[in-house]
Amino acid sequence: MFSAEIGVDLGTANVFIYLKGEGIVLREPSVIAYHRGTNRVVAVGQEAQQMIGRTPADVVAVQPLRAGVVADYQVAQIMLQHFIRRVAPGRLRAFRPRVLLCVPSASTDVERRAVVEAAREAGAKEVKLVSEPMAAAIGAGLDVVSPRGSMVVDVGGGTTDIGVISLGDEVISHSARVGGNDFDESIVRCVRRVYNLIIGERMAEEVKVAFGSLNDVGGTMEVRGRDVVSGLPKAAQISGRDVSAALAEIAVMMVDAVRQVLERVPPELAADIGEDGIALTGGGAQLGALRELIAKETGLQVNLVEDPSSSVALGMGMILEGKIRLNQFL
Numbered sequence: 001m002f003s004a005e006i007g008v009d010l011g012t013a014n015v016f017i018y019l020k021g022e023g024i025v026l027r028e029p030s031v032i033a034y035h036r037g038t039n040r041v042v043a044v045g046q047e048a049q050q051m052i053g054r055t056p057a058d059v060v061a062v063q064p065l066r067a068g069v070v071a072d073y074q075v076a077q078i079m080l081q082h083f084i085r086r087v088a089p090g091r092l093r094a095f096r097p098r099v100l101l102c103v104p105s106a107s108t109d110v111e112r113r114a115v116v117e118a119a120r121e122a123g124a125k126e127v128k129l130v131s132e133p134m135a136a137a138i139g140a141g142l143d144v145v146s147p148r149g150s151m152v153v154d155v156g157g158g159t160t161d162i163g164v165i166s167l168g169d170e171v172i173s174h175s176a177r178v179g180g181n182d183f184d185e186s187i188v189r190c191v192r193r194v195y196n197l198i199i200g201e202r203m204a205e206e207v208k209v210a211f212g213s214l215n216d217v218g219g220t221m222e223v224r225g226r227d228v229v230s231g232l233p234k235a236a237q238i239s240g241r242d243v244s245a246a247l248a249e250i251a252v253m254m255v256d257a258v259r260q261v262l263e264r265v266p267p268e269l270a271a272d273i274g275e276d277g278i279a280l281t282g283g284g285a286q287l288g289a290l291r292e293l294i295a296k297e298t299g300l301q302v303n304l305v306e307d308p309s310s311s312v313a314l315g316m317g318m319i320l321e322g323k324i325r326l327n328q329f330l
Contacts, residue, residue, distance in 0.1 A: 001118030001262070005019065005020045005088075005097045005098050005099075005320070006018065006019055006020070006084065006087075006088065006097045006098070006099050006124075006320075007018065007020075007099075007100040007101075007102075007313060007316030007319070008083075008084075008099055008101050008102070008119070008316075009102045009135070009312045009313045009316065009322050010030070010065065010076075010080065010099070010101060010102065010115065011030055011065070011068070011156050011157050011158070011171065011221065011312075012030060012063060012065045012066060012067065012068055012154065012156060012157035012158030012159070012179065012181060013029065013030055013063070013104075013157025013158070013179075013180060013181060014027065014028065014029055014030055014157065014283065014309070015027075015028050015029075015030050015045075015080075015083055016077075016309075016310065016312065016313035017083060017084070017087050017313070018313045018314070018316050018317040018320065019087055019088070020317075020320045020321060021141050021321075023317065024310060024313050024314070024317070025087045026083055026086065026087045027044055027309075027310075028044070028046055028083065029045055029049040030063050030064070030065055030079070030157075031044070031045065031048040031049040031052065031061060031062070031063055032044050032045075032048050032061070032062065032064060032075055032078065032079040032082075033047075033051045033055060033059055033060065033061040033062075034059070034060060034075070034078070035058055035059055035323070036058050036059070036060055036323060037058075038069070039074070039078070041078060041082065042059055042060075044079055044082045044083070045083070045237065048061050049061075049202075052200070052201060052202060053071065053200040053201065062075060062302070064076035065158065066158060067104075067158040067177045067179075068103070068104040068107065068119055068132075068156060068157075068158045068159040068161075068175065068177075068179075069103075069104065069111040069114070069115070069158075069160055070106055070111065070114045070115050072107045073114055073117070073118055074306065076115075076118045077117075077118040077121040077122050078122075079123035080118055080119060080241050081121070081123060081204040084097065084099075084122055084123055084124075085123075091290045096123055096124065096125035097123070097124060097125060098125055098126045098127075098128075098129050099119050099124040099126070099128070100127075100128050100129075100130060100316050100319060100320060101116070101119055101127055101128070101129050101130070101200070102113060102129075102130055102131070102132050102135050102312050102316060103117055103129050103130075103131060103132065104131070104132055104159045104161055104175040104218055105131040105132060105133050105161050105162075105163060105170065105173035105174065105175045106159075106161075106173070106174060106175030107175070112129060115129075116129065124265070126330055130316060130319065130326070131161070131163070131170060131173060132154050132156065132159075132161040132163075132175075132312055133152050133154060133161045133162060133163025133165065133170060133173050134163060134165060134170060134315070134326070135311075135312045135313075135315035135316050135319070136152050136154035136161065136163075136279075136281045136311045136312050136314075136315055137150055137152040137163060137165050137279065137315065138314075138315030138318050138319065138324050139310065139311035139312055139313065139314035139315030139316075139317075140152060140196075140279040140281050140283065140303075140305045140311050140315075141305070142165070142279055142325075143204070144165045144166075144168060144324065145167065145168045145324065145325065145326075146154055146167070146308065147166055148166065148272050148276075149164055149165070149166045149265070149268070149269030149270070149271075149272035149273055150164070150165045150166070150272070150273075150276065150279070151163070151164050151165075151261075151265075151273045151277075151278045151279065152165070152251070152278070152279045152280075152281060153254075153258055153274075153278055153279070153280050153281070153282075153285070153294070153302075154281045154282040154285075154311065154312065155179060155180060155254065155280070155281070155282035155283070155284030155285045155290070155308075156179045156180065156282045156283065156284065156312075157179050157180045157181045157283065157284070158177070158179045158180075158181055158194075159175050159176060159177055159178070159179050160175070160176045160178055160179055160254045160257055160282075161173070161174075161175045161176075161282075162175075162176070162257060162258055162261045164261065164265055164269055164273070166269060168297040168325065168326050169326070171265075171266070171269060172261055172264050172265060173227075173261075174257060174260065174261050176253065176254065176257035178250060178253045178254060178285055179282075179284055180282075180284030180287075182250045182253075183208055183246075183247050183250050183284065183287065184201055184204040184205055184208060185204070185245060186246040186247065186249050186250050187204040187207050187208060187247070188200075188201070188204045188243055189209075189246070189248050190243065190245070190246035191204075191223065191225070191236075191238060192228060194238075194242055195236045195238060196227060196228040196229060196235055197223065197225045197226070197227060197228065197236050198225070198226045198227075198228060198281055199223055199225035200225065203223055203224070203225060205246075206223075206232055207221060207223060207238065207243055208243075208247070208287075211240045211243045211244065211247075212287060212288050213244060213247075213288030214244055214248050214251055214289040214290060214291050214293055215244060215286065215289045216240060216241045216244045217240040217244065217288075218240050218241070219239075219240050220237040220238060220239050220240070221237070221240075222235055222236070222237055222238075223235065223236060223238055228236075247287065251290055251293055252288070254294075255291070255293060255294055255297045255298075258278070258294055258297075258298060259297065259298065264297060273300065274300065276301075277300050277301030277302060277303055278294065278298070278301070278302045278303065279303055279305055279307050280303060280304045280305065281308045281311035281312070282308055282309070282311065282312075283308065283309040285304060285305075285308045286304075286308055286309070291304050292305075311326065
């Protein structure tokens with residue numbers, strides 16, 4: 001069994017780090033702000049997220065991961081290095097930590113090599129990988145080592161990872177390149193199309209949190225941005241109905257991905273899933289009425305886990321602590 005000290009859920013939207021023996025010790029947005037040219041780091045995590053869309057010309061605030069994979073290798077490596085240094089005691093840094101990293105199930109060999117090299121450059125002595133559906137299922141409390149089939153849907157920032165698991169391994173897995181960030185982008189498109197107003201990512205996030213449901217919650221909210229025609233600052237009152245419709249466009253894509261996986265499940269495992277239902281995890285899973293939509297479209301019971309955002313990190317923690325024995329680590 002691989003004896004690791006740190007488990008890293010390097011997500012598109014957030015980074016979670018689990019330190020063996022201590023639990024989850026870091027939860028930060030996957031954002032870094034740095035000076036152009038010199039690459040000198042200005043801020044990482046929550047502080048950097050506050051800078052998105054507000055930086056001067058010589059500073060850029062970015063998410064170095066897109067759709068669950070490394071989009072900017074050098075920047076991702078710097079960000080990960082800062083996070084590891086923040087959580088690891090001096091002794092652990094001196095001996096270089098062993099790292100367990102989570103990756104989307106459908107990531108390519110090239111994408112996996114990129115994230116492994118980023119971790120090594122960030123100071124890892126040894127790197128092992130585990131797929132997001134497996135880690136999410138373990139963190140959700142599913143019995144992944146029994147011959148009974150379990151199904152998990154993990155809605156992350158950049159991907160929706162779906163897995164059917166039995167006997168300690170994935171029988172079927174699928175990673176749809178659609179996630180929580182797409183909800184924000186859909187809101188941006190909706191506000192531009194309906195209200196002729198350009199808003200930023202942070203404003204879209206505020207709108208999503210304020211309404212936060214696929215159901216028409218009613219009411220309105222004032223948003224501020226730039227007028228499409230005049231280019232001048234402008235405010236508009238947007239309706240919850242329009243926001244819900246924008247969110248539903250993305251949710252339907254997630255449901256389609258779930259249905260595609262269900263259509264490939266072997267009959268015996270399908271019977272197990274029919275009895276036990278689907279575990280719903282990930283930060284994006286907390287969107288109102290998403291659980292109900294998946295249940296309606298699949299005819300299955302869908303269970304939103306207690307702490308959906310932390311499921312992947314908690315699952316990696318159980319692997320690190322030796323509470324779960326997986327086939328690939330035997």
